[in-house]
Amino acid sequence: MREDVVAAARLWLGTPYRHQASCRGAGADCLGLIRGVWRDLCGPEPEAPPAYTPDWGETGRQEVLWSAATRHLIPLAASPLDASPLGSGLLATGLLATGLPEPGLPEPGLPEPGDVLLFRLRTGGIAKHLGIAAETGAAPTFIxxxxxxxxxESPLSEPWARRIVARFGYPKGAI
Structure with a gap:
């Protein structure tokens, strides 16, 4: 199943960036990629996303993207790279500060191929970037x-990895 997610995501490589789009080969943003892989593997999208800004530094308390991900994807453990008390990750900010309830997540672990990765790119900002883990090991990548x-498909380098605040999987029954 994980291989299917990565293979479906790789079909989107080269699709031009278009804010709020989700059309393979024509245009997609980070959410559009996740939505497109959902359609490819799971069928129709469960809900239409609301309008959103492309601003990664957007501040606020409403984690709209995180909330939607928990409604439709399977929450997985956060990355252990998020353990710094001064960092921007899951353990640094705490879910209660975002207005979301504490989740019952498994022990932290590294991303696995096919995981949907949620990033907080600015300390104090909301989590607003998504990707799909592709390769692991000595040279991890994400799409x-x-x-x-x-x-x-970019290297999942330390600057990217430390910004992972949550990981999700596509529903097994849907794939």
């Missing part, structure tokens, strides 16, 4: 889209 680029 994502961001402004000024197409859908790309």
């Amino acid at each position: 994502h889209a961001y402004s000024g680029h197409a859908v790309v």
Whole structure:
């Protein structure tokens, strides 16, 4: 199943960045990639996303993306790289500060291929970037889209990894 998620995400490589789009080959943003893989593997989308800004530094208390992910995806453990008390990750900020309830997550672990990764790119900002873990091991990668680029497979380097605040899986029964 995890291989199916990665294979489906790789079909989106090269799709131009288009804010709020989700059309393979024509345009997608980071959420559009996740939505497109959902459609490819699970069928129709469970809900239409509300309008959202492309601003990664957006502040506020409403974790709209995180909340939607917990409604439709399977929560997994956060990365142990988020353990710094001064960092921007799950253990650094705490879910209660975001207005979301404490989840009953398994022990922290590294991303696995096919995991949907949620990133908080600015300390004090809301989590607003998504990607799909592709490769693990000595040279981990993830697939994502961001402004000024197409859908790309990038190294999951330490600066990216430390910003992971949550991991999710696609529902097993739907794939």
